Amino acid sequence: MRVNKKIYVRSVCVIIAIGLLGAGLRCMKGCDTGPSKEGVIKARIVNIATNDLGQVMVFTEDAQKNTMVFVKNFYVEDRSADTISADMQAYFKKIEPFRGRTVTIHYRRDAVSDNIIDGIE
Numbered sequence: 001m002r003v004n005k006k007i008y009v010r011s012v013c014v015i016i017a018i019g020l021l022g023a024g025l026r027c028m029k030g031c032d033t034g035p036s037k038e039g040v041i042k043a044r045i046v047n048i049a050t051n052d053l054g055q056v057m058v059f060t061e062d063a064q065k066n067t068m069v070f071v072k073n074f075y076v077e078d079r080s081a082d083t084i085s086a087d088m089q090a091y092f093k094k095i096e097p098f099r100g101r102t103v104t105i106h107y108r109r110d111a112v113s114d115n116i117i118d119g120i121e
Contacts, residue, residue, distance in 0.1 A: 042105075043068065044062075044101065095120055106119040106120075
């Protein structure tokens with residue numbers, strides 16, 4: 001009888017391990033790594049800021065007073081910090097005149113749910 005209990009316990013442990021492995025693989029397969037979701041929104045630009053992650057952030061408010069943050073990424077691994085900073089400042093100056101105005105923002109949502117700017121009109 002003792003041998004049967006050992007086999008039973010081992011069998012249950014193996015079945016649980018296989019189940020956990022399958023669940024882990026399913027989670028990896030189900031991660032959102034597919035194509036990004038695209039969108040267009042009409043919103044008023046409330047503020048614009050830069051950060052030290054190589055991004056220009058655009059803070060907006062739509063007609064229903066919902067706020068959203070959109071980002072434009074400039075960080076590229078092979079580029080120098082000076083080049084990234086210069087590109088960020090040029091973009092900042094380009095969209096500065098839109099502050100306080102209603103614009104159309106074309107964007108896409110990436111895998112980590114950031115709203116990435118494709119264009120501002």
